[in-house]
Amino acid sequence: MDNDTWLIVGxxxxxxxxxxxxxxxxxxxIDELASRAxxxxxxxxxxxSAETVRLGGPGGPKAIIAVPSTYxxxxxxxxxxxxxxxxxxxAHAIVVHxxxxxxxxxxxxxxxxxxxxxxxxxxxxxxxxxxxxxxxRVGIGRPPGRMxxxxxxxxxxxxxxxxxxxxxxxxxxxxxxxxxxSGLEAAQQDFHSRVR
Numbered sequence: 001m002d003n004d005t006w007l008i009v010g011x012x013x014x015x016x017x018x019x020x021x022x023x024x025x026x027x028x029x030i031d032e033l034a035s036r037a038x039x040x041x042x043x044x045x046x047x048x049s050a051e052t053v054r055l056g057g058p059g060g061p062k063a064i065i066a067v068p069s070t071y072x073x074x075x076x077x078x079x080x081x082x083x084x085x086x087x088x089x090x091a092h093a094i095v096v097h098x099x100x101x102x103x104x105x106x107x108x109x110x111x112x113x114x115x116x117x118x119x120x121x122x123x124x125x126x127x128x129x130x131x132x133x134x135x136x137r138v139g140i141g142r143p144p145g146r147m148x149x150x151x152x153x154x155x156x157x158x159x160x161x162x163x164x165x166x167x168x169x170x171x172x173x174x175x176x177x178x179x180x181x182s183g184l185e186a187a188q189q190d191f192h193s194r195v196r
């Protein structure tokens with residue numbers, strides 16, 4: 001296994017109709033990382049779009065940034081295939097995903113733990129055979145009133161939220177870079193203490 005390479009996967013659903021959904025915020029973060037690195041993701045045989053980058057510029061840590069081209073609940077297959085193809089251990093995988101249990105605008109980081117009903121995470125844990133991979137959890141908040149969570153995540157951000165989304169995506173991309181550069185504990189101390 002190549003211990004110097006990271007696999008960073010942003011979760012979402014394929015297709016233009018889902019592009020602005022809350023559920024696709026993980027994929028938006030990968031787009032931001034690609035933009036920072038000046039690259040475009042390319043189709044990969046692992047049923048994903050992926051590209052190799054140096055995080056934080058030349059000389060930075062090597063990472064494969066990727067978005068599965070499958071639907072959310074089938075994310076595990078492409079993620080496992082990418083990890084196998086690039087010889088990346090699950091301990092060096094970072095999954096960026098939307099999180100209902102975190103207020104909109106907040107970013108949290110953790111290693112392992114439950115999936116909280118998130119079908120993308122459930123699929124990845126099943127394919128990896130472990131829950132011990134890193135997660136960058138991008139807060140989208142809870143649905144209003146009695147709205148079903150499944151309906152809420154498949155809706156676009158509200159007009160008020162849309163103004164904040166670029167900052168949220170940028171913060172989450174910063175969190176990915178901090179996680180790789182400084183390790184989980186230091187990155188948690190930085191991002192978990194931030195007040196919006």
